[in-house]
Structure formats: structure tokens, C-alpha cells
Amino acid sequence: MSAQSPGAPITYQDGKYVVPDTPIIPFIEGDGTGRDIWRASKKVFDAAVAKASGGKRRIVWQETLAGEKAFKETGNWLPEATLETVKRYRVGIKGPLTTPVGGGIRSLNVALRQLLDLYACVRPVRYFDGVPSPVKRPQDLDVIIFRENTEDVYAGIEYQAGSREADRLRDFLVGELKARIREHSAIGIKPFSEFGAKRLIARAIQHAIDKQLPTVTLVHKGNIMKFTEGAFRDWGYQLAKERFARQTIAEADVNGTVPAGKVLIKDRIADSIFQQVLLRPKEYQVLATPNLNGDFLSDACAAQVGGLGMAPGANIGDGYAIFEATHGTAPKYADQDKVNPGSVILSGVMMFEHLGWNDVAGSIVRGLQGAITAKHVTYDLARQMDGATTVPTSVFADKIVEHLG
Numbered sequence: 421m422s423a424q425s426p427g428a429p430i431t432y433q434d435g436k437y438v439v440p441d442t443p444i445i446p447f448i449e450g451d452g453t454g455r456d457i458w459r460a461s462k463k464v465f466d467a468a469v470a471k472a473s474g475g476k477r478r479i480v481w482q483e484t485l486a487g488e489k490a491f492k493e494t495g496n497w498l499p500e501a502t503l504e505t506v507k508r509y510r511v512g513i514k515g516p517l518t519t520p521v522g523g524g525i526r527s528l529n530v531a532l533r534q535l536l537d538l539y540a541c542v543r544p545v546r547y548f549d550g551v552p553s554p555v556k557r558p559q560d561l562d563v564i565i566f567r568e569n570t571e572d573v574y575a576g577i578e579y580q581a582g583s584r585e586a587d588r589l590r591d592f593l594v595g596e597l598k599a600r601i602r603e604h605s606a607i608g609i610k611p612f613s614e615f616g617a618k619r620l621i622a623r624a625i626q627h628a629i630d631k632q633l634p635t636v637t638l639v640h641k642g643n644i645m646k647f648t649e650g651a652f653r654d655w656g657y658q659l660a661k662e663r664f665a666r667q668t669i670a671e672a673d674v675n676g677t678v679p680a681g682k683v684l685i686k687d688r689i690a691d692s693i694f695q696q697v698l699l700r701p702k703e704y705q706v707l708a709t710p711n712l713n714g715d716f717l718s719d720a721c722a723a724q725v726g727g728l729g730m731a732p733g734a735n736i737g738d739g740y741a742i743f744e745a746t747h748g749t750a751p752k753y754a755d756q757d758k759v760n761p762g763s764v765i766l767s768g769v770m771m772f773e774h775l776g777w778n779d780v781a782g783s784i785v786r787g788l789q790g791a792i793t794a795k796h797v798t799y800d801l802a803r804q805m806d807g808a809t810t811v812p813t814s815v816f817a818d819k820i821v822e823h824l825g
């Protein structure tokens with residue numbers, strides 16, 4: 421019987437996951453509030469899987485260590501065993517992790533993404549009816565952001581002002597390439613490659629095709645940085661013509677209306693898109709962005725629909741994926757059973773969709789919507805809602821379970 425099954429790994433064949441009924445899924449509970457959030461999220465996931473499958477399917481969760489817990493137990497913030505586990509089982513989920521200050525590791529999240537080459541950071545932003553919002557029609561925003569996850573500022577190349585490296589690099593740039601840089605400047609480098617841009621944009625376009633969404637927008641600052649940001653835009657249009665000619669049309673080639681069934685590929689300058697998602701949100705569905713633009717844009721979009729407590733994310737590569745909250749560890753609320761677990765719960769929804777368990781994903785979304793409609797919500801939502809009852813993290817999870825579809 422599956423209830424006793426020790427579980428089996430998810431495998432990957434011909435570009436597709438093969439998911440057993442009892443998949444082993446590694447989890448990292450996270451630091452600070454991560455502990456409360458993970459406990460609540462797991463309860464919702466287990467209940468939704470059991471309900472959607474009539475008890476036939478079950479997740480076999482496998483804890484794997486990272487962050488403070490790993491450091492305490494192993495002396496290492498990101499043990500090699502963790503990377504091996506995620507590699508072996510391919511799909512994992514994590515709570516937020518503390519960024520060690522002054523340690524040898526820049527950010528655990530960035531390290532995990534780079535080591536597994538999780539090149540697409542995917543962040544859907546949608547509105548749940550009844551969630552407080554600073555805009556008049558939050559329901560008009562329904563976007564999914566595909567943010568490049570390995571290049572641009574995440575490549576992490578920068579040198580401190582006054583360091584030997586920075587001065588040597590400046591000497592080369594000024595002496596050989598006639599660049600103008602003040603003496604003793606700090607220098608950062610943001611690499612963009614055709615390979616990196618195209619594989620990310622391909623995922624965004626494929627998503628629009630699969631979900632029959634009408635537009636993909638390339639977000640860039642190419643008016644100023646022509647060979648990095650501008651190239652991102654140009655490679656995007658090129659890719660659409662080379663690989664998706666049948667299914668897409670570029671905005672410049674539209675004569676009147678977009679032909680039926682074609683995905684419109686357009687581009688917007690980074691500063692303009694912040695205005696567009698506020699004033700004309702219905703014109704945007706899929707956004708493909710370089711690393712830094714996407715980070716800003718996804719938080720700004722999340723704010724329109726209720727803030728970071730409700731913002732899920734996924735880091736996806738070819739045959740590997742880690743799903744995670746987009747917020748941090750909120751350490752001042754650690755172990756108080758207080759914060760909103762919505763971000764990890766919605767990351768779980770993305771994970772189940774990624775694995776093809778759409779029935780489970782749909783059930784959780786209905787459960788979350790039910791709890792919000794009943795106005796039994798955590799403090800962050802309750803403080804902005806009229807007549808809401810503030811409930812702890814654990815009770816919010818119970819309320820979601822009560823309303824599972």
C-alpha cells in the first residue's frame with residue numbers, strides 16, 4: 421500500500437519529469453519564521469495530496485539542511501550532502517534562509533541556484549479575492565515573471581574601491597579601452613550572454629504558448645546599456661523568429677490586429693514597465709527580464725496583490741527545480757506562530773503544477789481563497805482588512821485545509 425511506501429525518486433526523461441505516486445521531495449525548512457511556515461505548509465500539502473488523490477498519492481518528505489540549522493549541526497552553511505540530495509531527487513522546496521553576514525558564502529539562495537544551474541527564476545503574481553491592496557483593481561494584474569537567474573548582477577563580479585583588483589581593472593579599461601572611470605572606483609561587471617538570455621526567454625515564450633497567453637514582454641534598459649540590456653531584447657526577438665516563428669509575432673510586424681492564435685512578442689524599457697503594470701496591467705501576461713530588473717519588478721507586482729507574504733517563486737533549470745518563498749526570514753517574528761505561510765504554500769502550488777499534479781494545485785488554491793474569503797487570516801492581511809479575524813500561522817493552515825476544494 422502506498423501509505424507504507426518508502427517513496428521513489430522523481431526521474432527526468434526526454435525533457436519531462438516522471439513522477440511516482442509517492443515521490444521523495446527534499447525540503448529545507450528555512451531559518452527564522454521558516455520553521456513555523458514550513459510546518460503549516462506541509463500540513464496543507466499533505467492534506468491536499470490526500471484529498472485530491474483519495475489517499476492514492478503521498479509525498480515522502482526528506483529534510484535536507486541549509487542555513488543556520490546546517491551550520492549548527494555540521495559547521496557548514498550549505499553542506500555538500502544537501503546539494504547531492506537535491507540533485508538526486510531533482511525537485512525540492514525551501515523556506516527562507518538567513519544570508520550569513522561576513523561569511524565566505526555570499527547568499528545561500530544564490531549559491532543553490534548557481535550550483536544546480538537553476539537559470540529561470542519564475543514568479544507568478546495573481547490576486548486572491550479579498551486580499552487588501554493599494555490599487556483600485558488588483559484583479560487586473562495576472563502576470564508571470566521569468567527572471568534570468570545566473571548572469572547580470574547574480575554573476576557576482578565586483579571589486580571593492582581601492583582594491584588591487586579594482587585598480588588593475590580600471591587601469592586596463594582606461595589604458596586599453598579608453599573608458600572613463602574615476603580613480604579608486606568600485607567596479608562591478610554584469611555579463612549577459614546570448615545563451616543565457618535565449619534559454620530564459622525560450623521558457624517564457626513556451627509558457628505563453630502552453631497556457632495560451634496572448635503576450636510575452638521583454639523587459640530591458642537597452643536605451644542606455646545597448647550591448648547588455650539591449651542585447652537581451654534583440655536576442656529575444658531573434659529567438660522568437662528562429663524557434664517560435666509559427667506561434668509568435670513581433671509587435672513591429674503587426675499590421676492592425678494580432679493574428680489569431682499567435683503570441684505577441686513586445687518589449688518595454690524597465691522604468692516604463694513599472695508604470696505599465698500599475699496603469700495598464702491587462703496588457704501584460706508573461707514578462708521576461710534580466711536578473712536585476714526582474715527582482716525589482718516582481719516585488720513591485722507582489723505589492724499590488726497583497727505583498728510578500730503571498731508571493732511564491734521557483735528556480736528552474738533543465739530537470740531540476742527548487743520552489744521557495746520570495747520573502748526573507750523575518751527574524752523578529754521567529755517561532756511566534758504569526759507570519760503568513762502563503763508564500764511557501766503558493767510555491768508548493770507551483771511545484772505541484774510543475775510536476776503535473778494540477779488537481780492538488782487547484783485544491784490548495786481553492787483552500788487559500790476559502791480561508792481569505794472567510795476572513796481568517798494572518799496579521800499581515802488582517803491589519804488591512806475590515807472585519808478580519810487574525811489567526812496564527814498554524815490556524816491559517818487549518819483554515820486552508822478546511823476549504824480545500
Ligand code: NAP
Nearest residue numbers: 515516517518519529729745746747748749750759760800
Ligand atoms: P524579510 O525577512 O522579507 O522581512 C521584511 C518584512 O516583510 C517583515 O518584517 C514583515 O513585515 C514582512 N514579511 C516577510 N515575510 C512575511 C510573511 N511570511 N508574512 C507576513 N509578513 C512578512 O526581509 P529582511 O528582514 O530584510 O531579511 C531577513 C533575512 O532574510 C536576511 O538574512 C536576508 O538576507 C534573508 N532573505 C532571504 C531570502 C530567501 O531566503 N529567499 C529572501 C530575502 C531575504 P512587517 O514587519 O511589516 O510585518
